[in-house]
Amino acid sequence: MMPRRLFSLWVMIVTLLLAGCAGVPEKEVVEEKDPVAEAERLFASGEYRSATEAFNQLAKTAREPQQTNLMLRTAAALAREDRVHQSRQILETIQLDPNNTQQQFLLKLTRAHIALMERRAEDVLRMLEQPPADGIDNAYLADYHLLRADARTILGDRVDTASELVKREEYLQNLQLIEENQEAIWEALAMMNERALARMRMAVGKNVLGGWMELVQLAKAHQLEPEILNRRVDEWHKSYPDHPVREEILKGLLERSREDIIMPQRIAVLLPFDSRFGKAAESIRDGIIAAYYSRPHHADQRIRFYDSGSEPATALAAYTRAMTDESDFVIGPLNKEAIDWIADKGNFPVPTLALNYSLEQDVPDNLYQFGLSPEEEARQVAERTWLDGHVNSAALIPSGNWGERVYTAFQQRWKELGGVVIETQQYNAEQQDYSAPIQNLLNINESQRRARALRQLLSQSIKFEPRRRKDMDFIFLAAYPQQARQIRPQLKFYHASDVPVYATSHVFTGSLDQERDRDMDGLMFGDMPWVLAGSTAHRGLRPEIEQYISSAGNSLQRLYALGIDAYNIIAALNTLKAYPYERYDGETGSLSLDPQQRVRRELTWVKFRSGRPVALDEGL
Known part of the structure; x- marks a missing residue:
């Protein structure tokens, strides 16, 4: 039992620490049978400030040994708020029962949270190297595996990250947390390319993790082939009938209809051929053409190139001509000022993939942005x-x-x-x-x-x-x-x-x-x-079309790759927009779409x- 003087000191410290949290929005009151479980849910959801307050309030009226447990969780939540110094202050006031396995484990977790916030990933893994003892609460076991997953993420070990998240799910009961955990598994594995997934899956075997790896691999291989993907997912389900994947994720794969990824029939490409960026424009054009001929397409699909020149007004005129020609998708322009000029003159009437990033923060809904920004x-x-x-x-x-x-x-x-x-x-x-x-x-x-x-x-x-x-x-x-x-x-x-x-x-x-x-x-x-x-x-x-790359493409090959991805990603935009955890493996990087509809490239x-x-x- 903690001496009253030490407990009073701890209450005073935490009260002072939390005084800085004024202005936190009040949360909607939710009746919970178990307030401790609700505090743990807040913590597991990443709502660390609310979790800090919840653990602190519960600790004020709790009795030992639960009181000390809640103090340790308060310290852990403070650490995750990036208030590491305050977290350490609380640890200094606590006297643990050396025979209480749960408390000793929570102390280890708290120190690991501090190490994680200081990005000492190897220290986290070293602290949590020994498996937990029997009798540890499920919430703490879930936290243990999430800590290990976060450390593995810092170290770039994506398969190990997913493995720890798979283990974490065994101790989760909240459906929202399970769904978020599975999206995190997907996101970790989606960072790997298709060939690497296939190679490493052989070492993992036919278990839950192996099932996840195979499913992500299938999604990558047939991302733009919904009919084949649906068939392969059905086969996967038969191979893994007891896999815990949520129906929402499978539904998201199976419902990607042909309409969602259909390629537009009339694509306009705006590039500054008659300017000092002419060679760059030719490289992008060659990449678009190479991608066009590398994929099956309908005979009535048309790509028309327009010279956007060197001035924003010229680019606007080219865009207007593309609309007159009834284009239903536009790639370009390349110039930042031209993008903003067109946006200022009115909304983009058709989906447009600009090949640079706008200087403005507020952009029209129909505008997507993709470029090779230094x-x-x-x-x-x-x-x-x-x-x-x-x-x-x-x-x-x-x-x-x-x-x-x-x-x-x-x-x-x-x-x-x-x-x-x-x-x-x-x-x-x-x-x-x-x-x-x-x-x-x-x-x-x-x-x-x-x-x-x-x-x-x-x-x-x-x-x-x-x-x-x-x-x-x-x-x-x-x-x-x-x-x-x-x-x-x-x-x-x-x-x-x-x-x-x-x-x-x-x-x-x-x-x-x-x-x-x-x-x-x-x-x-x-x-x-x-x-x-x-x-x-x-x-x-690249291996398929190396011999066809023009001299311009060789000298500006990164722009050639930009052209390939600018064409290929059109069919993936709806999917990337609907499923934020999804990625498209392109020639320019692992591509995703942020809330501002900017294509983000994860470099190798x-x-x-x-x-x-x-x-x-x-x-x-």
Whole structure:
């Protein structure tokens, strides 16, 4: 039993901590037979602030040992609110019964929640390595497996993530939680490509997890073939008659009718052929044509190309002509200003897939956006490095507009996640010697100044080896191949060979050149499956049409891939919109649709090894 003085102290601490939660919207009163179960439901649903309040209120009137259990759950909920310091404060006030297995297990869970919020994924798995003892409540067992799943997600182990979620479901009773859990299983496995799922499923076997893997694999293989998909799902159901998949998920697969994914008959493509972006326009056009001929299509389907020129007004005129020609779907335009110009002049009358991202926040319902934005790639660098457990970053960027845009996108996303940029240096991309900005980035110049001051003070020669700063977790590098091949060796020269370096796809030409790219060994970057087809298990269109790629497509091959996906994803847009956990495996990445109808690309992450990119994660 907790001494009254300690309990009073705990109540005072929690009351003060929760005082900062003023303004939380009142929840609709729901009568529950078990208020503790309702608090656990809030916690399991991710409503951590409401769970904190619920556990705290229950603890005030509870008796031991339930009182201590609720205090531990309050601390866990505070940790998940990212109030780790307050969570630790509560743990310091609690005296546990060393013989109470449940309390000892809850203490372990709470510490694991703290470690997870600090992104110490390996520590979470180490803390939860031993299986729970008999007699632990189902809610705590579900939390145990969710913690392990979250840690596996951080580490990029998608099959293990799904495995832990499958185990978690055994302890869930709330139907909404079960549905959300199954969508999370699907989302984890959908991040893997079809071939990787088939390969790894063989190792898993014919169990619940194997059933999930096979179902996701079928959905990927026949995403745009509803009749075949329905037949294969029926066969799957016969093979897994007792599989716990919810009917809503199967229904979502089986009800994807031909009408939902039908290709429009008259497609207009708006591209700036007569402009300085003419070569880019030709590459996108060639990709669209390649995708068109690679898929079965009706004889009456028509694609017409319109020159949108270099000015927004010209693009609007091209869009108007496409409407006069009774087009029922539009791909383009490519220019951001042109997209906004058309939007300002009125709503898009037919579904339109713009090949860039609008500068405006509020866009018409008929507008979808899809592009190869360097800013989006920079934001993905921030997200990847955050998941990798880093906090303090340094940035080395080229001077000029492109470098500023990429850095601003990275910095904003990095700060949103909670990261810190401790140093930023610009370099002149026209030069080959980047020693000055690199030394400033690493604080080598400070080390050298200290050495000079010491020599003057002692009036004698001393041995000196410059030292770099030790407070950076990684370096964000914005560069093209010519600069990256020079910068990476110079970082090593200045004693930063052990500092992880992350970059966007711009560091790679897209063509293997092991002799020249060997200097970039160790550098990590995200790129599209089309470019990395020889380095991953991606089964795409490239091997089939390599010989038909035009010279423009070779020089701007990422835009060629954009053209392929711009055509292919048309049939998947309704599905992606209706089922947010779904993804389309495209040539430019694993594609999904956000609430603003922007197509989001999940890049494939690789590292240069012996001059060639090698996949970092499983299932690629």
